[in-house]
Amino acid sequence: MSTSDDVVLETLTEKIQRQDRFIAELQADLEQARQASVQTMLGQLRLREAVLLYVGQDADKFAEQIAENFGSEVARAVTNSLFVLDNAPVTPEAREAFRKATNHGMNRW
Numbered sequence: 247m248s249t250s251d252d253v254v255l256e257t258l259t260e261k262i263q264r265q266d267r268f269i270a271e272l273q274a275d276l277e278q279a280r281q282a283s284v285q286t287m288l289g290q291l292r293l294r295e296a297v298l299l300y301v302g303q304d305a306d307k308f309a310e311q312i313a314e315n316f317g318s319e320v321a322r323a324v325t326n327s328l329f330v331l332d333n334a335p336v337t338p339e340a341r342e343a344f345r346k347a348t349n350h351g352m353n354r355w
Contacts, residue, residue, distance in 0.1 A: 281319040
């Protein structure tokens, strides 16, 4: 290789490294924005007396699915604001009646 080839190779390597750093910064900013927006949104809902209620029967699996689909930070924000019907201080019959009334989460009131 000639000296000019070395210079071109070095210049391209530096540009690639700068682009890699820039992409990493953008990904970190995106993740931070997602986290902030989800937390803000859920907080605003709570201020308006709206709650997130999980009427399913496997809240841990639900949390895992959220983490897989949206990332651990979003999952943490959601699970921190999530009420789980199975944890409600009511009888199992009342839980099932509520699940039926909500059509397992498919009905809105």
